[in-house]
Amino acid sequence: MSAPPPMPAVPPVPVHGPHRADCPWCGSLRLRPRPARQDPRQKAAPARSVLDRCRDCGHAFRNPPLDPRPAPPAVRAGVRLRHALAARAMLRRCPDPESWLDVGTGDADFPRTARTYFPYTSFDGVDPTHRVLRARAAERVEEAYVGRLADPHIASRLRARYDVVSLFQHLERVPDPRAELRAALRALRPGGHLLLDIADPRRLCAPPPHPAGLRAELEAHGCAVLTGPRDTRLVARKEESAP
Ligand SMILES: [Zn+2]
Known part of the structure; x- marks a missing residue:
């Protein structure tokens, strides 16, 4: 055997x-620079x-x-809670999407949670690491793309394909967040929804650090921002007339 x-x-x-x-x-x-909360056990740690x-x-x-190592269990639990709350928030605005792209999906933890609320939706994932291929093998996503969404060979294949595009703690990790955001908008169908969460998962109750120019950037690209400035996540709809 x-x-x-x-x-x-x-x-x-x-x-x-x-x-x-x-x-x-x-x-x-x-x-x-804002000093991160000091952990007394890590005083000798390097910068x-x-x-x-x-x-x-x-x-x-x-x-x-x-670094992209798995977060400690307490942080992962907080991330799972955020994922569930975000999926429920989208359910109210877009109850029956056919196709959903999760950007920076890693092991596709978010699609796995969101599937509970969207059992008929097809989830795809893009990530700079090969973890997304493992996620596809585990059937957490249906299609997997290795790279950045703004990479031309990925952006051209995914143009106007998705009802929802989600980005969790992704824009603050990429070297050019503006290019990545524009690529996310191009991957949306007209009338599709963008779900953006850039809050620090280590500080669940902290106000979201949304860039002041983010709302203007979205509106300049033909999107209506549906959430307020104090919401913990941002939802925008790409208008039918968007370029
Ligand atoms: Zn700046």
Whole structure:
């Protein structure tokens, strides 16, 4: 009797870049580092990733980016709760989407949760790591794309294909969040919904660090923003007349 095939190996994740001096959203050099809460057990730890905020556009981002190792169990539980709340929020606005793309999906934890609320929806995922291929093998997503959504070979295939595009803690991890946001809008069908959550999963009750220019950016691209500035997540609808 032959041994069962081994689990597919996951190649090493890409190494993140160094600390950056400019805002990834607008290029401004006027950054305000905010001291992350000190853990007394980690006083001897080397320089850690802190939340920087741009004084010009208000975009907040981890600097340097958090490494993509799995988060501690308590953080993962908080992320699952956020996923469930976001799926329910979308259910009220778009109860029966046919197709949904989760951007930066990783192991497709969000599609797995959202399926509970959207059993007839087809979920696809895109992620810079090969974890998304493992997620497809586990049938958490139907189609898997390795790379950035803004990569031309991915963007051209996914143009105007989706009823919903979701991004969880993704824009603050990519080097060019504006390009990634525009690619997300291009992947939406006219009338489709964008779901954006850029809150820090480690600080569940903190106000969302939405860039001040985000709403204007969405409206300039023919979207109606359906949530208020204090909402913990942003939902926008791409208008039928959007370019
Ligand atoms: Zn900025």
